[in-house]
Amino acid sequence: MDSALVLILLSALRVSLPLLFAATGGYFSEKSGVAQIALEAYLLIGAFTAASFTYYSKSLVVGYLAAAVFTALFSQIFSLLILKFKGNSIVIGTGLNLLAMGIIPIISKTIFNSTGSTPSIELPEASPYFPYIVLVLTLAVSFWLSEKTIWGLQMKFAGEKKLALQSVGISPSLRQWQSLTYSAFVTGLGGAVLSTSLSSNYSPLMSSGRGFIALAALIFAGWNLPRSLIVCLFFGLCEALQIQMQSNEAISTYIAAEFIQMIPYAATLAALLVLRSKYPPAELK
Amino acid sequence: MLKILISILFVSHAAFAAIKVGLVLDKGGKDDKSFNTSAYEGATKAQKELGIELKYVEATDTNSFEVLHRNFAQKKYDLVIGIGFAQADAVKKVAALFPQTQFAIVDGDVTAPNVRALLFEEHEGSFLVGAAAAMKSKTSVIGFIGGMDIPLIRRFQKAYEAGAKHVNPKIKVITNYIGVTGEAWNNPAKAKEIALAQAGQKADVIFHAAGASGSGLFDAAAEKKIFAIGVDSNQNWIKPGVVLTSMLKRVDVAVFDTIKQANDKTFKAGVVRFGLKNSGVDWALDKNNDSLWSQPEKTKLDDIKKQIIAKKISVPDYYVTK
Numbered sequence: 078m079d080s081a082l083v084l085i086l087l088s089a090l091r092v093s094l095p096l097l098f099a100a101t102g103g104y105f106s107e108k109s110g111v112a113q114i115a116l117e118a119y120l121l122i123g124a125f126t127a128a129s130f131t132y133y134s135k136s137l138v139v140g141y142l143a144a145a146v147f148t149a150l151f152s153q154i155f156s157l158l159i160l161k162f163k164g165n166s167i168v169i170g171t172g173l174n175l176l177a178m179g180i181i182p183i184i185s186k187t188i189f190n191s192t193g194s195t196p197s198i199e200l201p202e203a204s205p206y207f208p209y210i211v212l213v214l215t216l217a218v219s220f221w222l223s224e225k226t227i228w229g230l231q232m233k234f235a236g237e238k239k240l241a242l243q244s245v246g247i248s249p250s251l252r253q254w255q256s257l258t259y260s261a262f263v264t265g266l267g268g269a270v271l272s273t274s275l276s277s278n279y280s281p282l283m284s285s286g287r288g289f290i291a292l293a294a295l296i297f298a299g300w301n302l303p304r305s306l307i308v309c310l311f312f313g314l315c316e317a318l319q320i321q322m323q324s325n326e327a328i329s330t331y332i333a334a335e336f337i338q339m340i341p342y343a344a345t346l347a348a349l350l351v352l353r354s355k356y357p358p359a360e361l362k
Numbered sequence: 363m364l365k366i367l368i369s370i371l372f373v374s375h376a377a378f379a380a381i382k383v384g385l386v387l388d389k390g391g392k393d394d395k396s397f398n399t400s401a402y403e404g405a406t407k408a409q410k411e412l413g414i415e416l417k418y419v420e421a422t423d424t425n426s427f428e429v430l431h432r433n434f435a436q437k438k439y440d441l442v443i444g445i446g447f448a449q450a451d452a453v454k455k456v457a458a459l460f461p462q463t464q465f466a467i468v469d470g471d472v473t474a475p476n477v478r479a480l481l482f483e484e485h486e487g488s489f490l491v492g493a494a495a496a497m498k499s500k501t502s503v504i505g506f507i508g509g510m511d512i513p514l515i516r517r518f519q520k521a522y523e524a525g526a527k528h529v530n531p532k533i534k535v536i537t538n539y540i541g542v543t544g545e546a547w548n549n550p551a552k553a554k555e556i557a558l559a560q561a562g563q564k565a566d567v568i569f570h571a572a573g574a575s576g577s578g579l580f581d582a583a584a585e586k587k588i589f590a591i592g593v594d595s596n597q598n599w600i601k602p603g604v605v606l607t608s609m610l611k612r613v614d615v616a617v618f619d620t621i622k623q624a625n626d627k628t629f630k631a632g633v634v635r636f637g638l639k640n641s642g643v644d645w646a647l648d649k650n651n652d653s654l655w656s657q658p659e660k661t662k663l664d665d666i667k668k669q670i671i672a673k674k675i676s677v678p679d680y681y682v683t684k
Contacts, residue, residue, distance in 0.1 A: 084562040088555055095551075178422060191393040192420055194574065197600070276550035277581050280574045281391050282422070285545040285552070320559045324505075324536040334511050334539050 085317045091275060093313025094208055095120065095284075098267025099291030100305045101219050102260040107300055108223070109256035110236030110249075110360030114170035115155055116288030118177035119261050123148045123268020125181045128195040128279035129188060137203050141211060141269045148265025149258050151177075156257045160250045178282065185279075193281035198273060208274040215263055216306070222259070223302065232256045236358035264288070290345075297349035300357055311348055315341035381441060381625050383408070384434030385418040385617075386427065388446030390547045392420060394574035397594040397613060401445045401468065404614030408621040424544060427452035435460040441624040443617060444470065447514050448544065453477060464629050466620045468613055469514060471633070479633045480616040484514070484609075485521035486670055487643030488569075489677045491591050491609045492525025493666050494645060495567040496533050497659055498589055498606055499526075503534045505560035507553055507579055509572035510546040511539040517680035518571040518593075518609075524678050528666070536560045540575055553578030561586040567606060569593070580604060589654075598650035606654060608646040612636060639671050 099116045106113035123144040131140030155173055158164040182193045189195055223229040234242045235249040235256070242249045271287070272279045291309060298305035319340045322328045329337065385405050392402040402418060409416040417439075419430050427449045434442040435456055443466045444453045450470030457465045457474045466478040473479070495504045506522055508515040523535045538556045540546040553575040557568055561582065568583065569591040570576040576593065580601045583590035592598065592608030599605075616636055623629045636642020645663065647655065669675045 081562070084559070088559060092552075092555055182420075191391075193391050194393040197577065271551055276554055276578050278550070278577060280394070280548050280550055280577065281420075282389075282545065282548050283550065285541075285549045317555070317559070320538060320556050323538050324556075324560060324563065326534075326536075329537070335542055338511075338539070338542060 081321075085314075085321060088317035088320070089310065089314040090209075091313075092316045093309045094212065094275065095267040095271045095287050096291045096294065096309040096312065097212060097306055098215065098270065099264050099288050100295050100309050101215060101302065102262075102264030102267065103292050103295045104260075104300070104302050104305065105219070105223070105232070105256045105263070106260035107295060107361065108236050108358055109232050109253045110239075110358050111159060111253055111257060112166045112170070112361055113257075113260060114167060114289070114292060115152075115173040115177075116264050116292055117284050117286070118170075118173045118288075119148050119152065119264035120268040120271060120284040120288050121177045121181060121282070122151045123265030124272035124283055125185070125195070125268070125279045126265070127269030128198065128272040129185075131198050131200070131273050132196055135200065137200065137207050137273060140273050141266055144269035145262045145265040148268065149262040152257055152261030155261075156254050159257075160254055181279075182281070193279070195272075195279040197278045199277075200273075205274075208270045211266060211270075215266060219263065220302065228252075228255075233358070236360045238359060267291075294345070294349075296357075298352055304352060308345065308349065308352065312341055312345045315344045380412070380414045381621075382415045382417070382437075382439045383621055383624070384431075384437075384439040384442040385416065386430045386434070386442065386444045386449060387418060387420045388448060388547070388573075389421055389423075389544045390573040392418065394547070395595060395597060395600065396573050396576060396592070397611070398445060398573075400595045400611065400613040401443075401617050403595075404617030405443070405621065407614065408618050408625075412622060412625050414621060414625055421449075424448055428455060431456040431465075432459075435463045438463075440464060441466065441621060441629070443620065444468070445613070445617075446470075447512065464624055464631075466617075468616060473633070475631055478620060478629065478631050480613075480620065481633055481635050482611050482613075482616075482642055483635060483637035484611060484643060485517050485677050485679045486638045487609045487611065487645065488518045488521035488571075489525035489528070489670065489675075490638070490645050490663065490667055491569055491607060492522035492527075493529045494525075494607055494663055495522070495569060495589075495591060496526040496529035497662065498654075499530070499533065499567050501564045501566045502530060502532060503536065503564045503566065505536045505557070505565035505568035506538070507556050507560075507568060507570040507572050507575075508537070508539040509541075509570075509575055510544060511542050513680060515539070515571050518569075520680045521677050522569055525666075528675065536563055536565050540572055547573035547575060549575050550578035550581075554582045557582035557590075558586065561588055567591065569609070571609075592646070596646040596648065598646055598648055602650040603654070605651060607651055610644045610646050612642050612644070615642065638667055 126147040127140040127144035130143035235252040239249040294308040295305040447469040589606040
């Protein structure tokens with residue numbers, strides 16, 4: 078069980094966990110025709126909410142649920158500005174990222190008298206498998222929603238051809254709103270994984286660009302859910318290898334740490350050249 | 363009535379006499395339980411004991427340092443303190459523009475007529491905890507997790523390795539850095555991953571110099587039942603029994619002394635160094651980790667400390683020899 082390979086694979090899985098959630102969330106938003114660069118904000122909001130709720134309730138389930146619900150509520154700002162007031166999604170997404178960075182310290186100041194971080198969570202009997210169970214459930218539901226239901230088809234039509242959807246009497250904005258809310262719901266779970274399972278408290282800006290990595294994986298994999306998840310896993314694998322390589326004396330004496338740390342990004346880019354697709358949802362063009 | 367009047371007079375007088383101090387914290391934030399927490403504690407101690415007026419800000423990105431320093435200077439703050447190497451350029455620039463304002467910077471080597479540079483001999487303290495790690499390691503493999511890959515953290519790493527090899531020449535030191543950007547100070551998930559990987563390679567004592575990311579190491583150490591060593595603040599309390607000791611960097615003392623001197627109008631510009639000699643750096647022993655150390659081990663560590671102070675052991679300094 079303790080062989081190096083198993084350790085690397087487990088490590089890869091852990092690293093890619095938040096990415097898998099964020100990529101799934103991003104998929105629903107992008108497929109419905111709304112460019113989603115606020116994944117970073119959703120991860121932060123989810124991470125903070127989960128850490129706070131878990132701290133008080135001592136229950137992971139409560140923490141995860143709260144993260145998903147609050148992130149979905151937070152995303153209503155995004156939906157309102159884009160669907161109702163026809164704002165540009167890139168501009169508003171950027172604004173949302175900044176808002177999340179600013180609003181969390183304000184809230185944490187009132188709750189914990191700290192500027193961003195939350196107290197450590199002590200959950201000795203929490204199951205280490207919990208995030209994986211949530212992941213499998215989320216992926217199953219997401220795949221079913223997008224591929225097996227009429228709703229999924231309509232959601233995609235909102236992103237491909239709004240007219241077709243209108244012609245059968247369904248409002249594209251309604252499908253987009255539902256899709257955007259679900260997107261935030263799922264990404265919020267990714268944030269919960271980050272702060273309660275991969276670490277034991279929220280610390281400021283802890284998403285560290287994971288939202289953008291997930292978005293990149295999604296776009297380069299051609300807005301295809303299974304493919305983008307594979308890219309996320311591949312990134313996680315490279316990151317795990319990078320950590321091993323850096324700590325290996327034989328390698329690190331010859332290659333500077335900066336170059337080793339580049340590997341996950343460079344390798345993912347290279348892999349994406351093979352996987353790339355040129356067909357984004359029509360409404361995104 | 364008279365009492366109230368007197369107290370009002372007294373309070374307003376005190377407020378008038380007290381200097382205004384601006385504190386610019388680094389990205390880790392005041393609750394990183396490490397470097398910035400230490401600085402903030404020093405400043406709040408000064409606020410309580412000296413009655414100075416304190417305002418602190420946290421930078422969210424590197425570009426905001428200059429603006430924050432400039433704001434304090436423009437609002438006629440008497441003393442502005444920058445915490446962290448990343449603010450060196452900002453302090454240098456703003457100090458030149460506001461020669462009447464006093465500045466201090468921790469970890470930044472800035473020379474100007476109104477700037478006081480507070481520098482720490484991190485290598486001396488790191489050597490000591492390196493020795494401590496080697497004494498406690500059963501597998502003869504220990505780990506180091508650096509935050510951002512910068513010369514300052516390399517200085518920790520190099521001396522830590524030397525300290526470990528001083529006790530056990532055959533020891534193997536595994537080194538990892540979290541990243542090459544400021545985000546590395548705030549990535550506990552990755553720090554935990556690195557610590558698990560190092561534990562997988564049989565490391566049983568791991569030292570971090572990674573600011574707020576360090577909490578990831580403590581989680582991993584508790585999970586894998588190995589030892590961790592904290593940094594900057596005394597982090598022994600975070601996980602008693604898991605945190606072997608902490609490499610103290612008394613930023614709080616440096617900040618407090620600087621504020622006190624500015625308050626007494628004895629502020630002097632120039633470089634001030636804090637080492638083992640003047641207890642600016644040290645290893646932490648308190649009720650949380652006392653049970654982990656036997657008397658002979660404590661004596662041995664204190665002996666090494668004395669030898670470093672007496673310069674009988676020469677500690678390699680990354681700044682001098684790369």
